[in-house]
Amino acid sequence: MSIRSDEFVRVGFDEILYLSGKDGIIGIVKTGVGQWFIETEEEEIALFTEADDLFVASGFGTDEQIIKGIRCMLYLVRDVGSPLIVLPKDHPASGRLKIVVSAGARTTIHCDITPGTHPEQDVLCGGGEFDGMQITGVAGGVQLHNINPGKIDIRTSKI
Numbered sequence: 001m002s003i004r005s006d007e008f009v010r011v012g013f014d015e016i017l018y019l020s021g022k023d024g025i026i027g028i029v030k031t032g033v034g035q036w037f038i039e040t041e042e043e044e045i046a047l048f049t050e051a052d053d054l055f056v057a058s059g060f061g062t063d064e065q066i067i068k069g070i071r072c073m074l075y076l077v078r079d080v081g082s083p084l085i086v087l088p089k090d091h092p093a094s095g096r097l098k099i100v101v102s103a104g105a106r107t108t109i110h111c112d113i114t115p116g117t118h119p120e121q122d123v124l125c126g127g128g129e130f131d132g133m134q135i136t137g138v139a140g141g142v143q144l145h146n147i148n149p150g151k152i153d154i155r156t157s158k159i
Contacts, residue, residue, distance in 0.1 A: 011140075023127040035049075036083070102123070107122060
C-alpha cells in the first residue's frame, strides 16, 4: 500500500511497520517504557523511553536479507537489550553498516549523514527517498511527515 504526504499508521507493540523504497527499507517498532544504553567512544548514555516512543531501523538495500536483518536488529535492541553503538565519524566500519537504529519519540531521516555516527537519537541515516521524513511515535501508532508520495510503500506484520 502506498502512503500519502502526512499519514497516521496504526502499529501495536507486537507489530513492525516497514516502509519500503527503491534503495532502502525502514522498520519501526514501539519501544515501550524502558531504559536503553547508547555506547560512544567516550561515554555510556542512558536513554529512557515512554510507551509510544519508537525504535527506527534503516536498512541499505531492499532484499529479503535486509528485511530479516531489520527485524533481527530491532529484536536485539528492544527484546534482548543490546546497546545502540555510535561509531566515531572517521571509523572504517561506518561504510560497511547495512542497518542503523535510532530510539526516541521522533526520528528524522537524512541521506547525507554518515551511518552509525550520531549519538543524537533524533536523526538517522537513510536512503534518498526517505530524506527529510519525520517519524513520530503517537498513541496507537506512528505519524509520518514529509513523505515522498508515490515512492514509498508500507506494510505491517507481527514481530
